[in-house]
Amino acid sequence: MVGPGKPVDTERFFVIGVNNLGSCFGSTGPASLNPATGKPWGADFPIVTVEDWVDAQARLADYLGIERFAAVMGGSLGGMQALSWAIRYPARIANALVIAAAPNLSAQNIAFNEVARAAILTDPEFHDGRYYDYGVKPVRGLRVARMIGHITYISDEQMAEKFGRQLRDGLNFSFAPEFQIESYLRYQGEKFSEYYDANTYLRITKALDYYDPASATGGSLSRALAPAQCRFLVISFTTDWRFSPARAREIVRALVENRRDVSYAEILAPHGHDAFLLDTPQYHAIVRSYLGRAAG
């Protein structure tokens, strides 16, 4: 998606990817040292919101001397940030690309997040978020959280096609992984628990749950988006049931009500929510074409 000659063409755009505040991949997060105590922040790291992330990015832009972005682009949680940019800093972005996102989480989305959090919070090695002090990690909780997450990222159709009811080596009437899907989920959970920080996971899911720009305008997304000035490209994927096309259309509808410039593409893709990370030709072509015009 990003690179020389790619849809987000680094020959034409200077591209910045900002790690979220509270993350475990660069920006300050719960595993970072608290300068006051010399120990990891752990449970003391605040719960940050999508708006906090966007404000932090705006301050980074100030620091870098960037007054206005040609475009702000993001998928899923990143799409929520792009939307938030358009609302909070309307004069500072010319285009917002909101991909596989929703104007807020549904009860079902929050429910999945809550199960994932419960898995972490009830892991005996979580120690109220102070596990760094004990030299342990709540890996069991993280594994289960990731397994749940993975189920929601893939479509039923894709899961059937990739795994179906395939077995690894026949049935042995035990609780060891027998179906391929079980072994896939365990593998994903295992891998994730090795590199991801549990406190970060908890906070990211909370930021998602809290995001609801319409809550400030009496439930009206249209009024929430009234400050936005930029042009929008909204993209959804047909089999994404986590952030379904219907949710993306709510964003489009609110933008149309505000008479904003908006285009909307519903990409035929079998992969579910994960599709926004993949390279379906129509998806990439749309982004390429839109940004090609945006650069002009």
Added chain:
Amino acid sequence: MTISTRADFSTIAGWIAPGARVLDLGCGDGSLLAYLRESRSATGYGIEIDDAGVLASIGNSINVIQSDLESGLAGFEDRSFDSVILSQTLQSMRRIESIVAEMLRVGREAIISFPNFGHWSHRLQVLRGRMPVSPSLPYQWFNTPNIHLCTVADFDAFCAEQRFRVDERVVLHDARRVVLLPNLLGSLAIYRFRSS
């Protein structure tokens, strides 16, 4: 991206006030909206279901919303557009009455163009026992997307039955206006009407 113009564009543009808000249903590559943007400073949106059309519209810097017209215009408020246009798409739609009702709900007026099945060359081919194929109906019976073809007289009757107030009716052939015997000599009809 080159922007093609169709015979009905200049007639439609003549009915669009400068700076008007328009909604173009089945906008294809967005060329009509691009034409109206250039010639009338019109703004608005196109609706298109086809992937290639959506991509081409974005390439033409048109606001395009990928959606199936058959499911209505639920994302649009009442009376939010000056004109709602259905250019050479009517004949391939399933539910004509409901889409026309939706057009008149979200727009103050509707503009619809369609190929005239009553053109003499079509009648002649039917008389010879064959389904018509012509520049305005360039398909064979087995591959045509057209399922609701009608004549100028049919559409006049439809408007009368629905009690629409027809403000303009232009019938063209080879991009020229046909005034005499339009239902026989015209191949493309363009109507501008509103609820009465």
